[in-house]
Amino acid sequence: MSPATIFTVQLVLGYVPWLLVLGTYVLPGLKSMEPWQVQRAIAVLHSFRFFGLVFILPGVVGPGLPADFAPSAAYGDFITGGLAMIALLTVRMRPLFWLFVVAFNVVGTVDLLINYYHGVQLGLPERAGELVAAYWIPILYVPALMITHILAFYMLARPWSKTGQATTGELTS
Known part of the structure; x- marks a missing residue:
């Protein structure tokens, strides 16, 4: 198998175990959580995206990494991680929290989609x-990020139960 094929197979198969973990362990627990608690847990995972700066760190990546790929991937992750951290810091100020939850999920999803596109266009698998x-x-990491962004959007679009609305309303004051 060529290195490009191995990379592509590993990238696609990276989604399988994360989907199994989500279905087996995460989704059952989410049913007992308030929407803001779910979003806070997702924000914690995404707050580590500052790690994406590694793509522009000489010696950690090779000199042949496409120059058009590395900065976009690095700074997109950095911005997303910063927005997720701000969401976590504003959890007690619900309107701001929800604003930053939407922001880090939109920016993070767009970042990952752009990176997939650039990766293919620039021959990253090769x-x-x-x-x-x-x-x-x-x-390993990108599939978990993409899956949790999809989960976050699903949770944002879901109608809240009366209990969730009452609890959320009580916590905003």
Whole structure:
């Protein structure tokens, strides 16, 4: 198998275990949580996206990593992580919290989609070895990020129960 094929297979298969974890362990627990608690948990995961700056750190990635890919991936992750951290800091100020929840999910999803697009356009699968120590990010971390963004949007679009509305209303004051 070529390196590009191995990278692509690993990237696609990276979604399978995360979907199994989500279905088996995460979704059952979410049923007992308020919407803001679910979004807070998702924000915690995304607050680690500052780690994406590794794509522009010489020595961690190879010199053959497409120059058009690395800065976009690095700064998109950095901005998303910052927005997620701000969401976590504003959890007691519900209107701001919800604003930053939407912001980090929109920015983060767009960032991942742009990175997938740039990766394909710039031949990243053929140069996957240039990811060097950062190889695991698109294989293990990105699928979890994308799945949790989808989950966050699903939860945002879902109608809240009367209990959830009452609890959320009580906590905004």
